[in-house]
Amino acid sequence: MAETAFPLTKMNDDQELLLAEVRRFNEEIVRPRLAEMDREAKLDPLVLKHLFEMGLMGIDVPEQLGGSGMTFTDAILVIMELARVDPSVATVCDVQNTLVTNAIQRWGSEQQKKVYLPSLAANTVGAYCLSEAESGSDAFALRTRAVREAGKWRLNGNKLWITNGHEAGLFLVFANADPDKGYKGITCFIVSRDTPGFEIGKKEDKLGIRASSTVEIILKDVEIDDDRVLGEVGKGYKVAIETLNEGRIGIGAQMVGLAQGALDHATSWAKERQQFGRAIAGFQAVQFALATMDAKIEAARLTVLNAARRKEMGERFVREAAIAKWFAAEVADHCSSMAVELYGGYGFTRDYPVEKLFRDAKIGKIYEGTHFMQLQTIAKLLLAD
Numbered sequence: 001m002a003e004t005a006f007p008l009t010k011m012n013d014d015q016e017l018l019l020a021e022v023r024r025f026n027e028e029i030v031r032p033r034l035a036e037m038d039r040e041a042k043l044d045p046l047v048l049k050h051l052f053e054m055g056l057m058g059i060d061v062p063e064q065l066g067g068s069g070m071t072f073t074d075a076i077l078v079i080m081e082l083a084r085v086d087p088s089v090a091t092v093c094d095v096q097n098t099l100v101t102n103a104i105q106r107w108g109s110e111q112q113k114k115v116y117l118p119s120l121a122a123n124t125v126g127a128y129c130l131s132e133a134e135s136g137s138d139a140f141a142l143r144t145r146a147v148r149e150a151g152k153w154r155l156n157g158n159k160l161w162i163t164n165g166h167e168a169g170l171f172l173v174f175a176n177a178d179p180d181k182g183y184k185g186i187t188c189f190i191v192s193r194d195t196p197g198f199e200i201g202k203k204e205d206k207l208g209i210r211a212s213s214t215v216e217i218i219l220k221d222v223e224i225d226d227d228r229v230l231g232e233v234g235k236g237y238k239v240a241i242e243t244l245n246e247g248r249i250g251i252g253a254q255m256v257g258l259a260q261g262a263l264d265h266a267t268s269w270a271k272e273r274q275q276f277g278r279a280i281a282g283f284q285a286v287q288f289a290l291a292t293m294d295a296k297i298e299a300a301r302l303t304v305l306n307a308a309r310r311k312e313m314g315e316r317f318v319r320e321a322a323i324a325k326w327f328a329a330e331v332a333d334h335c336s337s338m339a340v341e342l343y344g345g346y347g348f349t350r351d352y353p354v355e356k357l358f359r360d361a362k363i364g365k366i367y368e369g370t371h372f373m374q375l376q377t378i379a380k381l382l383l384a385d
C-alpha cells in the first residue's frame with residue numbers, strides 16, 4: 001500500500017481534498033452555530049444534513065452501497081478535523097462511522113449490508129446501545145434480555161447514555177439471549193426506531209459535547225425477526241469488544257482535534273493579547289506553554305494515526321488503540337485547560353471559545369472505556385508478553 005495512504009507524515013491528494021471540504025464546512029456551517037448548539041444542547045439539523053450530503057456518515061462504506069468508498073483512516077482524519085471546531089459534531093460522525101457502519105460492515109450478512117448501509121450513508125443516523133445504568137465498564141453485566149418466542153426475539157430492558165439517540169433511526173442493541181451462558185449469551189440486534197415497544201427516554205443534560213444527544217432507550221416487548229441479528233446469536237460480546245477497540249481510535253482522533261482547536265485559539269490569542277506593552281506571545285513562559293501543547297498534540301496525532309494504520313494493515317492494534325485514546329485524552333485535557341489559562345479571565349467565560357473545549361475534553365476520559373479501563377488493557381497486554 002502506498003505510504004501516503006497512511007498520513008503519518010503526509011496526506012494523499014484525496015485526503016487533502018476531503019479535509020479542505022471539512023474545513024470549509026466547519027467555518028461556514030458549524031462555527032456560526034457553535035455557541036447556540038452548545039447552549040441549547042441541540043444539533044442543528046442543517047449540520048446533520050451537510051454531514052450526510054458530504055458523504056461523512058458513510059465514509060468507508062463502499063460506493064456500490066451508497067458510501068464514500070474511502071478508508072477507516074480517512075474517517076479518523078475527518079473526525080479529527082471536525083473536532084477541531086466542534087467535538088460534538090465529531091461525536092455524531094464518529095459513532096456513525098467507527099461503531100455503527102463499522103459493525104455492520106464487519107459482522108453483517110450480505111443482505112443486511114445491502115439493506116442498512118445505503119440508508120446509513122444517505123440519511124439515517126445510527127446509535128450503539130451497549131451501556132446500562134448498572135453496567136458501564138462491566139459492560140457484559142448488561143440486563144437487557146432477548147427471549148425467543150413464536151419464531152421471533154422479544155427484547156426487554158433499558159439502555160443508558162446512548163449517543164445520537166435523539167436523531168437516530170437505527171440502533172444496534174446488545175441484549176443477553178441466554179443469561180445462563182453469561183457473556184456468551186450476549187447478542188446484537190438491529191432495531192429500527194419505529195418498532196413497537198421501542199421508546200426514547202430521558203435526554204441527558206451534560207457538561208460537554210452538549211450538541212451530541214445522549215439518551216436513555218426503553219425496550220418493552222420489542223419484537224425482532226431473525227434477520228435483524230447482527231453476527232451470530234451469543235457472539236454479541238465479540239461484536240462489542242471488537243467494534244469498541246476500533247471505536248477507541250475514533251475517540252483518540254476526536255481528542256487530538258479538540259486539543260488542536262484549543263492550540264489554534266490559544267496561539268491567535270497570545271499574538272493579540274497585550275500586557276506589559278507587548279503581545280503575551282512575547283513572554284517565554286507563554287511560548288513554552290504553546291510549544292508544549294504543540295509537541296503533545298503531534299505525539300498524540302501520531303499514536304492515533306499509527307493505531308489506524310495497524311488496524312487497516314490487519315496488524316494487532318488493541319494496545320495501540322488503548323494507548324491512542326488514553327494519551328489523546330490526556331493531551332486534550334492538558335491543552336484545553338492551558339488554553340483557558342492563556343486566555344486569562346476571558347477564558348473563564350462563555351463569551352470565548354476555549355471554556356467549551358475544556359468542558360468537551362472531559363468525555364475523552366469516560367466513554368468507550370474509561371481512562372482506567374484503557375490502562376487496564378495496556379497493562380494486561382504488557383504483562384501477558
Ligand SMILES: Cc1cc2nc3c(=O)[nH]c(=O)nc-3n(C[C@H](O)[C@H](O)[C@H](O)COP(=O)(O)OP(=O)(O)OC[C@H]3O[C@@H](n4cnc5c(N)ncnc54)[C@H](O)[C@@H]3O)c2cc1C
Pocket residue numbers: 095127128129130131133134135136137138160161162163164206214363366367368369370371372373376
Ligand atoms: C456522553 C456519553 C456518551 C456515551 N455514549 C454511549 C453510547 O453511545 N453507547 C453506549 O453503549 N454507551 C455510551 N456511554 C457510556 C460510557 O461508555 C460509560 O459511561 C463508560 O463505559 C463508563 O461506565 P459508567 O459510566 O457506568 O462508569 P463505571 O463503570 O461505574 O466507572 C466509574 C469509575 O470506576 C472506575 N472503574 C470501574 N471498573 C474499574 C476497574 N475494573 N478497574 C479500575 N477502575 C474501574 C472507572 O474507571 C470510573 O472511574 C456514553 C457515556 C457518556 C457520558
